[in-house]
Amino acid sequence: MPHLSSEMLKFMKIQVMRRVAMSSAAALAICAAALPVRAATDGDSAAIARIIDEGMNRSQAMTTASALMDRIGPRLTNSENHRKAEAWAMDLLRAQGVPTVRVEPFDFGVGWNLDSYSVAMVSPRRLPLTAIPVAWSPPTSGTVQAPVVIAPMSREEHFAEWKGKLAGKIVLVSLPGQTSESKEPVFERYTDAQLSELDTYTKPVFDPDAAAVQVRNRRFQGKLAAFLKAEGAVAMVKMSYRDGMLVHGEGYDFQPGQTLALPAIELAQEDYRRLVRLAKTGAAPEIAISVAARYDESNLRAENVVAEIPGSDPKAGYVMAGAHFDSWIAGDGASDNGAGSVTVIEAARLIAKLGVKPKRTIRFVLWSGEEQGLLGSRAYIEQHLATRPVDPSLKGYESYIAWRNAYPIKPKAEYGQLKAYFNMDNGSGRSGASTAKATWARRSC
Ligand SMILES: [Zn+2]
Structure with missing residues (x-):
C-alpha cells in the first residue's frame, strides 16, 4: 500500500x-x-x-x-x-x-473477488508460503504446480533474454536483493519547520517526458504478464517490497480488457529468497499455486x-x-x-x-x-x-x-x-x- x-x-x-x-x-x-x-x-x-x-x-x-x-x-x-x-x-x-x-x-473498473488461495513449495520439501494473489489477476485452473525459474525483468528490453526459456515454468520476476533493516523510526513527531514545509503549496508543472516514463512504468506489469503468457509460462511471482513476511497484493490492472494475462502472486521476501537460493544451488524448487478468484463486470x-x-x-x-x-x-x-x-x-x-x-x-x-x-x-x-x-x-x-x-x-x-x-x-x-x-x-x- x-x-x-x-x-x-x-x-x-x-x-x-x-x-x-x-x-x-x-x-x-x-x-x-x-x-x-x-x-x-x-x-x-x-x-x-x-x-x-x-x-x-x-x-x-x-x-x-x-x-x-x-x-x-x-x-x-x-x-x-x-x-x-x-x-x-x-x-x-x-x-x-x-x-x-x-x-x-x-x-x-472491473470487480474482483478473491474466494480462496494457497501457495506452497512442494519440492525439495513441502512448505506453505506466505503469499497473496495480485489484485485483479486471473484465477488458476485448479492447482497449478511447476518448477520456478528466476528471471528478473523490470523493463521490456529484458524480455529478449528470456524468450524461449519460460514455458511450463512459474516465473520469479523480481530481483531478490538484500534484506534491509529499516533505520527509520516507526513514528516521528514533525517539527514546526517540517509542518511549515507542508504548508507550502507548489503549483504543479506538467513535464511530458517525466509523464511518459511514468506511463511506461505503469504499463509494464501488464506487458510482462502478456509476454509470460505468450511464452507459455504458468504463473508469475513477484517479491513483496517489504520484509518481515508482509505481503500486500497491490495490483493496478483493473480496466476491462486490461487485466493481467496470467495468474500473479506476491510472495513474502523471506520465502522468495529461499526459492532463489534453492534454485541457485540445485534443482529448481517446485511450487503449487491455487487461486479461486472471480471477475465481475456487471458494474x-x-x-x-x-x-x-x-x-x-x-x-x-x-x-x-x-x-x-x-x-x-x-x-x-x-x-x-x-x-x-x-x-x-x-x-x-x-x-x-x-x-x-x-x-x-x-x-x-x-x-x-x-x-x-x-x-x-x-x-x-x-x-x-x-x-x-x-x-x-x-x-x-x-x-x-x-x-x-x-x-x-x-x-x-x-x-x-x-x-x-x-x-x-x-x-x-x-x-x-x-x-x-x-x-x-x-x-x-
Ligand atoms: Zn490509506
Whole structure:
C-alpha cells in the first residue's frame, strides 16, 4: 500500500497538522463551530462539551470498528465485500440519525473477488508460503504446480533474454536483493519547520517526458504478464517490497480488457529468497499455486458514500470530514483505513445523536478507489469543485500521472462553498489517539 492521503489534501493547502489528545470527532465539531472568525458563544461551548462527553464516555467507535474490520474485513474497490461494507455503512449512518445518506458513483473498473488461495513449495520439501494473489489477476485452473525459474525483468528490453526459456515454468520476476533493516523510526513527531514545509503549496508543472516514463512504468506489469503468457509460462511471482513476511497484493490492472494475462502472486521476501537460493544451488524448487478468484463486470462504477447533516445557514457553505473506505485484500483494512472511516462514522453519530445544529452543513464522505490512485476523491472534486486539463496522451492515467501535474484548475460553482476539509488516513501501523495526527486542511484561497 503506497500510503496516500486523500487527493482532497493535494487539492487544498495543508494549514495545520498537529497531534491531538481529543477524539477527531470532537476536533471536527470544534472546527465546525469555530471556523467562523468570531468568538465562541456559550452555546458553542456547551455543544462542544456535550460532544466531547459523548465521544469520550459513550463512544461507539470500537463497536463500529469490530463490525467493519472483524466481521466484514477487506474492501477492495468494487469487490462484493466492498459493496457489502458500503451498504452496511449507509445503514449504520441512517440508524445513527444522519438525515441524508447517499452514494455518488464514478467510473472505476472491473470487480474482483478473491474466494480462496494457497501457495506452497512442494519440492525439495513441502512448505506453505506466505503469499497473496495480485489484485485483479486471473484465477488458476485448479492447482497449478511447476518448477520456478528466476528471471528478473523490470523493463521490456529484458524480455529478449528470456524468450524461449519460460514455458511450463512459474516465473520469479523480481530481483531478490538484500534484506534491509529499516533505520527509520516507526513514528516521528514533525517539527514546526517540517509542518511549515507542508504548508507550502507548489503549483504543479506538467513535464511530458517525466509523464511518459511514468506511463511506461505503469504499463509494464501488464506487458510482462502478456509476454509470460505468450511464452507459455504458468504463473508469475513477484517479491513483496517489504520484509518481515508482509505481503500486500497491490495490483493496478483493473480496466476491462486490461487485466493481467496470467495468474500473479506476491510472495513474502523471506520465502522468495529461499526459492532463489534453492534454485541457485540445485534443482529448481517446485511450487503449487491455487487461486479461486472471480471477475465481475456487471458494474464498472464505484461509489463514494456521502452523508450530510444540514447547517442552519444555507449561505454558510459546508465543511467535510472524509476517510477512504476501501482497502487492499491482504488484511482487514483496519489501520488503512478502517480506523479513519470509523472516526468519520463516529463523528457523524455524535453530531446527529446530540442534535447539534451547526451553522454550516457538515458532509461526511467515505471514499472509494483511494488505493488505486485517489480515484474517489478525485471524482468528487471533478463532480463538485473543479476540473483540470489533462493531456490527451495520458488518458487512462489521470490519477497518478496526468492529473497531479495538471494546472490550472477551473473552479465550479460549488468551489466557494467548501470551507474546510478534514482527512484521516494513518496508513499502515498503529492508529489511535496516542499517535493519530489530526489533519486540518483548509482551502488556500
Ligand atoms: Zn490509506
